[in-house]
Amino acid sequence: MYTANQFYKDTFGHKMYKASITLDVTCPNRDGSKGTGGCIFCSNEGSGEFASRGMDITAQIDEAIERVKGKAGPDAGYIAYFQSYTNTYCTPEYLRKSIEEASAHPKIEAVSVATRPDCLPDEILEVLRAAADKIPLFVELGLQTSSDKTAMLINRGYKSEIYPEAVQKLKSIGANVITHVIVGLPEETHLDMENTVRFVASSGSSGIKFTCLYVLEGTILADMYRAGELKVLGMEEYFDIVFDLISLLPDNMVIHRLTGDGPKKILIAPDWTRNKRKVLNYMNRRFGL
């Protein structure tokens, strides 16, 4: 398994940590252009509950580095991570300025931009191309599933067919593409999840991030969960599935994340994800890390 830690060591020569940044953006699933309620699992913070808000980019990076520097140590490098909402859903000028400010921070060695495959118009790709010429650039695409049936159910707001083209466009401008996948989406079978991973593998995406489906307060998923319409995965069950899915990936695909931890103050389920130490211990044993 090619882990992100190993990839960062191979690429940058040392460990890398992410400094999360929240831009002044929304997403087409929230502002009415594709929908208003957002994806059914997404909280009001747009999947960025850990990011600082209301500060300029340099201050956000400083604060994020301050939080992890004890763990990271003096030799670590940092990736400016535009995490919340859809970070290419803005004017090209705003994105350009934001990336330039982040790149100018002395501790930042790379930039990562989280977005959706349907939010990459040519003018934005030009901004990303210019950025990739100056600094290592990652673009993280929220695919979650290759099934259009599930995509409808979770209110993702675009068809899966546009994803492989988005990956190719991003690769052609020099970006390193990471694809986000959610394991345990409502009504998904093991075969659906295998199909998603095969779809990612065949797209040319360089990396993948797995996340367990979390039920967060204030989401449509929370209503479904409380109505008994949703079963969440147990810890062992989740990692068994991820273990199988990884075997379908090419050896050179970077596994950036095997699971995440949802924001505790609004987490409803699964409860096991609250105990990060236990999860990490289990995961490390299960995957021989």
Ligand code: SF4
């Ligand atoms: S997950 Fe991303 S695309 Fe979906 S509602 Fe949240 S911010 Fe928007």
